[in-house]
Amino acid sequence: MDTITHTLFGLTTYGAINKKEKDKQTKRALLFTALAGSQAPDLDVVARITETGRVMDQMWHRGLTHSVFIAPIWALLIYLVVFLIWRKKDKMIFYLAFVNVLIHIGSDALNAWGTGLFEPVSSMRVTIGVIPIIDFVVWGIFLTAYIIKKLRKTIPTYMVWRVAWILVFIHVGAQASQGLIIHEEARSEYEQTTLTASFLPGHFTVLAKEGNEVLIYDQSLWSKQDEPAVIPSQEDEDLTPLFDENPRAEVLITWSPFVVVTNQDGKLGVYDPRFNRGGGPMLFEYIDISD
Template identity: 45%
Template sequence: MDTVTHALFGLTLYGAIDKSRMSLRDKRALLFTTVIGSEIPDIDVISQVWDTTGRYQMWHRGLTHSVFLIPVWAAVLVILTKLFWGRASRKLFGIGALAVFIHSTSDLFNAWGTGYLEPVSSTRITFGTIPIVSVTFWLIMLAGLLAARFTRGKWAPHRIFKVVWLLIALHVGMQSVQGYMLYQQAQTKYEQVALSADFVPGVFTIIGKTGDQVELTKGSTWAGQQTVASLQSSETADLNELFTGNPKAKTLQEWSPFVVVVDDGKQLGIYDPRFYRDGQSFLFESIERSAAK
């Protein structure tokens, strides 16, 4: 998910906790834990500073998003709340672990994926059933905020935000069931399949590859799929010269479920077809053909 959504997750988690008996220092420690815990796995973005080998694509959402690091991050948060507010408890540790878990696990559901099992496995796990920016999540959380504000005195705010989390979980479940159905259908048609959720709930793009042909179809479980692009991959191209001239291309190939190879005489490159829009993919690494010779 994007940075804003993760921050909103943290605030929603804070809202779902009963704070009626908490002191101001307790509340501040709790707010820090939920919000920073919801963002801390993305600390890996600083790796761009020292990346000289084109590995950032694998480092981002890599080890810092691992399920095995969740207790480590929770411990760091407790140390910081003890340092800043003199507050450290098993409850804060558990809430911090939950905030980090929500971050790392929610990232599994969009096309970017995470290294959820690093360092045991370097495989980038992705379900592709939720867009990276989900307006639906935003609307659900906004509805909860408004309900908590305008029903003050009638319903406890923490109960309203618990309902918000339930609605978020239901949305993820419904999206995932629909995406799984489409994915299973596509597997009977293509050799390789990837899934990417659209901004509109229930709408998905299926990316299927067979041999050197890649087809993108867009639709839903109830309306069917329509072909939106047909791509040809130059599978016989020698990519070693590309990887030598542009190390980021090697990382992209490792990171993506599969790629489309471009070798048109002028350019040699690869791109991830899951991010193909308006005739191009923003995840495209190449070299000029003259530079490859």
Template identity: 45%
Template sequence: MDTITHTLFGLSLYGATDKEKMDRRTKIAYLFTAVGASQIPDIDVISQAWDTEGLYQMWHRGITHSIFLTPLWALLFYILCLLFFKVKDRRLFFLGWIGAFIHDTSDLFNAWGTGYLEPFSEIRITFGTIPIIDFVFWVIIGGAYVLSRKKSLVNRPFYFRAAWVVIILHVGFQSLQGYYLYQKYSHDYGQVALSAGFIPTTFQVITKHEGNVTIFQDGLFQHKQTLYVLESQEEADLDRLFANNPSAKTLYQWSPFVVIVEDDNKIGVFDPRFYRNGQSFLFESIEH
């Protein structure tokens, strides 16, 4: 998910917490933990500063997004609250744990994927059933905030807790549709990947059979439509590409599958899940 959504998740966790008997310092510690733990796995973006081998694609959403690291993030925020706010409350540990867990788990559902099981597995798990920026989350959380402002402090957590229930239902409904589409296309194509659209219930289904990559628009309330038909040059020799552009090798390993491009001017690979208007956001190449 994007930074704004992760921040909103943290604020929603804070909003769902009963703060009626808390003093100001304790409230600040809870807010710091809820928002901070909801953001901390993305600290891996700083690895761009020392990446000289084209490995950032694997590092981002890698070990820092591991489910096994979530209790360590929680412990970090518990210690920080003890040091800076002088607040000793074991519930802060569990709040931080939930925040980090939601961050890592929510990232599973969009097309980018995450190293959820690192260091025991380098597989990038991706369901592709929620867009990286899902405005439905914003609307749900915004609605909870507006409704809660009209109530007393003691009643406000109810609306944020209800928002979390609606968020889970939304993710579940989207994922059921994605599972149906995946199974539907898997019968006819060797490789299938999903990329959810910004409008709920709409999906791009990316398929690959031998050297042919086809991108479909499909969904529960729309007819199947062919958007792009791409040809991957599977016979191309990628060794020189990987030797001269290490990021291309990383992309090749990171993506569920790639489209290989080769002509008189260049050779490269791109991830078709991010293909829009004749180009992909993730494309690595070298000139001949």
């Protein structure tokens, strides 16, 4: 998810806590905890660790720092930082940090970019693709809750945010159910498939690879694009020169569910068909072979 959404997750989980019996310093500690937990996994972008000597954000970002095995370590680190600053030992601090880290990595796994959810045990990228990277429905739920909180002063604030979170889980559950049904249908027809969620709830883009072709079409439970877009993939190309000259290409193949292999316009390369920017592939690794 985007940084704004992760921040909203932190603020609203903090808001969902009944803090009536908490002192001012504890409230500050809890707010810091919620925000730190909601952002901590993305600290990998600061580290800028490299793949084969070159920065490869797709494999590093959302990698080890987004693992479920690292989540309790994040929570413990945040707990220690809070203790050093506020001298608080409230167990709620650890639990709030842990929950926010899990929400962060879980929501990231649900969109098309995926995460290294089980690193270092497995390098597999968990890419479910049932919610968009920016989910305006989630934003809308939180905005509505904020307005209600301001207008209905008699309703406890924590109750407003708890109801908002229930609605968020219902929305995510509905998206996941629809997406998985659509994905299972595609898997029964094609060799390789993956899914990306549209900004419009209940609508998805299905990408399938069959032989030397990648097919792309939009689908919901009640409608399906008649004719898919077809992209040829030159699967018989020898990619050894590409891997030798551009190690990022091999990393991209490892990271992506599948790629399109192309040899045209003097370029031998691979790209992930899920992502486009300005009409061209966003993740495209190639070498110039025009000479």
